[in-house]
Amino acid sequence: MKIKKNDTILVITGKDRGRKAKVSEVFPKQGKITVEGVNVIKKHRRPKREGEKGQVVEIPKPIDVSNVKLVCPKCKQAGRIGYKLIEGNKYRMCRKCGQEI
Ligand SMILES: [Zn+2]
Numbered sequence: 001m002k003i004k005k006n007d008t009i010l011v012i013t014g015k016d017r018g019r020k021a022k023v024s025e026v027f028p029k030q031g032k033i034t035v036e037g038v039n040v041i042k043k044h045r046r047p048k049r050e051g052e053k054g055q056v057v058e059i060p061k062p063i064d065v066s067n068v069k070l071v072c073p074k075c076k077q078a079g080r081i082g083y084k085l086i087e088g089n090k091y092r093m094c095r096k097c098g099q100e101i
């Protein structure tokens with residue numbers, strides 16, 4: 001999977017389209033990721049003890065990686081990613097500016 005944890009991505013479909021945010025979790029087997037503040041559901045948590053207030057917890061639901069584009073930290077553009085090999089190691093490369101990501 002091309003997207004990694006802590007990457008900045010741009011959402012390209014859905015109700016959060018156009019939003020740039022950080023990847024908080026990746027699920028390579030499902031091809032899904034969770035992104036901070038994107039596709040969030042609000043859960044009301046009941047107070048555990050008497051006198052305590054209930055809380056609203058925001059939980060991001062996973063979205064498909066095909067719904068996002070990686071934002072290059074170097075040129076700040078969202079685009080396609082390529083790979084290059086340097087001494088046997090695979091690096092991600094921005095196709096816009098040619099820099100390693
Ligand atoms: Zn770039």
